[in-house]
Amino acid sequence: MASVVVSCIFGWTGVDRAAMGVLGAGQRLSRDLAGGHVGLIVGPASEALIGEVAKCVDRIAVVEHPLLDTYHSETTLTALTQACKHLDPHTVLFGNDLPCQELVPRLAHRLGGSAAGDALSLKGQNETVRLTRSVYGGKAQATIDLHRSPAIIWVRARAQDPALPQAPTKDIIRVPVSLEQNSSIKLMDRQKEMQGTARLEDARVIISGGRGLGGPEPFTQLQSLANVVGGQMAASRAACDAGWVPADWQVGQTGKKVSPQLYLAIAVSGASQHIMGIADAKTIAAINVDPEAPIFQHCQFGLVEDYRKVVGPLREKLIELLA
Amino acid sequence: MNILVCLKQILDPEMPSRDFRIDPAGRDADRQAAGLVMNIFCANALETALQFREKHGGKITVITVGAASAEEILRKALALRVDTAVLVKNDLVQRLNPWCVARVVAAAVRKLGDFDLVLTGRESGDWGDGQTGGLLAEELGRPCVSMVDDMKIDASKPSLVQLKRQTDQGWEAIEATTPLVITVTNNEHNVPRIAKTRDVMQAFRQPITTWSLVDLGVDTQSVTDDLASTEVVELTIPKKQSHCEFVTGDSLEERISKLAQRILTIVQS
Ligand SMILES: Cc1cc2nc3c(=O)[nH]c(=O)nc-3n(C[C@H](O)[C@H](O)[C@H](O)COP(=O)(O)OP(=O)(O)OC[C@H]3O[C@@H](n4cnc5c(N)ncnc54)[C@H](O)[C@@H]3O)c2cc1C
Ligand SMILES: Nc1ncnc2c1ncn2[C@@H]1O[C@H](COP(=O)(O)O)[C@@H](O)[C@H]1O
Numbered sequence: 001m002a003s004v005v006v007s008c009i010f011g012w013t014g015v016d017r018a019a020m021g022v023l024g025a026g027q028r029l030s031r032d033l034a035g036g037h038v039g040l041i042v043g044p045a046s047e048a049l050i051g052e053v054a055k056c057v058d059r060i061a062v063v064e065h066p067l068l069d070t071y072h073s074e075t076t077l078t079a080l081t082q083a084c085k086h087l088d089p090h091t092v093l094f095g096n097d098l099p100c101q102e103l104v105p106r107l108a109h110r111l112g113g114s115a116a117g118d119a120l121s122l123k124g125q126n127e128t129v130r131l132t133r134s135v136y137g138g139k140a141q142a143t144i145d146l147h148r149s150p151a152i153i154w155v156r157a158r159a160q161d162p163a164l165p166q167a168p169t170k171d172i173i174r175v176p177v178s179l180e181q182n183s184s185i186k187l188m189d190r191q192k193e194m195q196g197t198a199r200l201e202d203a204r205v206i207i208s209g210g211r212g213l214g215g216p217e218p219f220t221q222l223q224s225l226a227n228v229v230g231g232q233m234a235a236s237r238a239a240c241d242a243g244w245v246p247a248d249w250q251v252g253q254t255g256k257k258v259s260p261q262l263y264l265a266i267a268v269s270g271a272s273q274h275i276m277g278i279a280d281a282k283t284i285a286a287i288n289v290d291p292e293a294p295i296f297q298h299c300q301f302g303l304v305e306d307y308r309k310v311v312g313p314l315r316e317k318l319i320e321l322l323a
Numbered sequence: 324m325n326i327l328v329c330l331k332q333i334l335d336p337e338m339p340s341r342d343f344r345i346d347p348a349g350r351d352a353d354r355q356a357a358g359l360v361m362n363i364f365c366a367n368a369l370e371t372a373l374q375f376r377e378k379h380g381g382k383i384t385v386i387t388v389g390a391a392s393a394e395e396i397l398r399k400a401l402a403l404r405v406d407t408a409v410l411v412k413n414d415l416v417q418r419l420n421p422w423c424v425a426r427v428v429a430a431a432v433r434k435l436g437d438f439d440l441v442l443t444g445r446e447s448g449d450w451g452d453g454q455t456g457g458l459l460a461e462e463l464g465r466p467c468v469s470m471v472d473d474m475k476i477d478a479s480k481p482s483l484v485q486l487k488r489q490t491d492q493g494w495e496a497i498e499a500t501t502p503l504v505i506t507v508t509n510n511e512h513n514v515p516r517i518a519k520t521r522d523v524m525q526a527f528r529q530p531i532t533t534w535s536l537v538d539l540g541v542d543t544q545s546v547t548d549d550l551a552s553t554e555v556v557e558l559t560i561p562k563k564q565s566h567c568e569f570v571t572g573d574s575l576e577e578r579i580s581k582l583a584q585r586i587l588t589i590v591q592s
Contacts, residue, residue, distance in 0.1 A: 135449065147553070229590045
């Protein structure tokens with residue numbers, strides 16, 4: 001195959017919306033480059049997973065090993081390096097979870113290629129991959145050409161159209177890797193601070209609070225508002241930095257990228273870095289005392305008012321209308 | 324432990340969007356449009372290192388690769404009482420990418436001697452690449468733990484570092500052997516401290532080790548190749564398209580009622 005585009009899927013994640021986005025981006029890019037699309041499955045590859053990926057690619061490469069049952073930064077990187085050397089890709093695409101983000105530059109370095117992250121759009125032109133990404137905290141958008149192959153890229157996965165189903169491939173290969181246990185980095189403990197079971201990235205309604213709330217207590221009020229409309233909670237960096245809410249509530253450039261039907265921002269100013277996380281929200285609304293707050297430039301509707309006068313009565317009103 | 328903290332000077336990311344301009348060549352931001360500051364995640368990394376030194380002792384060296392103006396962030400770090408400051412003057416090109424920076428910092432590390440811990444920010448507030456830490460780990464042939472927000476030593480295991488890092492779903496506790504590269508993110512405990520006025524004054528009299536790329540024996544052809552590998556074709560300012568409809572009404576009650584209805588229309592669709 002000429003110009004191989006590899007979409008990397010991890011067995012421990014499976015084919016979720018993000019993986020479908022990666023596979024979609026890979027499928028389209030491989031057509032631009034008139035090459036083949038390989039689904040590289042790293043880690044436990046169940047029949048079901050292989051079946052899902054088979055509908056999106058021309059070939060599947062499976063990398064399984066007892067040391068790849070879960071993610072380990074160093075071991076997974078070594079496995080990926082070996083697999084990529086075997087597949088000799090033009091481009092390798094990843095999703096945007098933390099493992100992907102940390103693997104990309106290191107893999108690119110080991111393969112002597114180039115790297116980019118948070119790609120919004122991707123295009124193959126001649127032998128070059130052209131991508132766009134937000135820079136300067138969302139104040140600008142850059143178009144970037146990666147000239148050194150292989151191009152290793154993580155994409156904003158949920159913003160990519162999913163792959164179109166194609167005839168399931170029967171071309172499935174296993175790539176052998178030789179790995180050693182890495183004892184320099186040991187996982188001792190792990191905590192899940194997820195709110196309920198759903199991911200913020202998949203929430204339909206999000207209520208988000210900012211520094212203007214003035215402390216942790218008002219977040220309880222926002223929470224009960226969210227409960228009424230089946231929403232999930234989020235926050236600005238300022239609120240997380242203050243320790244009012246957990247760090248994984250943060251939305252923005254360096255937080256979660258969300259795409260709800262409704263994002264209601266309360267006492268959030270709307271700094272460009274915050275907006276970067278909600279660019280894909282269907283509707284943005286805000287409650288803020290300051291009519292000049294930048295958040296209103298991104299809103300479909302808003303209320304200029306002190307949140308303390310609004311949140312309680314708004315909750316009552318919603319309950320009344322829902323009854 | 325010997326700690327190196329990598330610092331980058333960037334255009335103030337908190338500048339209002341309306342002041343943001345693209346330079347005439349169309350490939351980068353206009354550096355005149357706002358002040359230059361220490362990248363916030365570098366400040367978080369420095370704070371993490373300072374707290375570590377308070378608890379466990381050791382020495383902190385800070386390094387930046389940049390223009391002469393980058394001396395300012397080194398003075399800022401000196402005012403927070405770091406032990407040594409190094410400026411690598413980039414006299415080759417205007418903007419280095421993470422690949423060049425990693426190459427240059429690795430060369431400096433070889434000259435400065437061994438560090439147990441090398442800290443970078445998780446990403447810069449300008450180009451937001453988030454690559455330098457990982458690339459530096461590769462240049463130095465060391466493992467890397469990213470997104471760390473806490474770092475200490477457990478007295479019963481003095482040769483190991485105990486790290487806490489943020490993940491997509493919460494946090495992980497990691498035990499790591501040194502030498503190690505760490506990228507640092509923000510949390511409520513590493514909010515950068517403010518220097519004492521006396522220390523700020525003192526910082527102006529402290530020496531800064533200044534090297535050129537040539538002093539470090541950096542292969543200029545490799546730097547040129549690294550730069551050519553990633554080409555910024557265009558930089559544009561995205562247009563804001565939305566028009567906010569402010570909820571109006573004679574009474575607050577009426578406005579809240581209208582707001583509730585708009586919310587429900589979406590929630591129930
Ligand atoms: C590299 C980098 C990355 C960043 N990443 C992120 C990120 O991922 N996410 C993020 O959120 N930020 C991020 N930031 C920070 C960002 O620049 C802003 O500092 C931050 O978003 C501000 O948070 P805020 O809106 O809560 O606070 P502020 O900007 O202080 O705004 C508070 C708002 O509350 C309003 N208010 C005050 N009192 C009331 C009241 N009683 N009722 C109603 N409204 C009231 C005010 O009018 C104001 O608009 C990043 C910054 C940098 C440099
Ligand atoms: N020019 C530089 N000099 C020193 N450190 C840098 C430089 N550029 C990047 N870094 C470090 O790498 C981190 C991530 O930067 P980046 O990969 O550019 O997003 C920064 O927070 C710094 O710690």
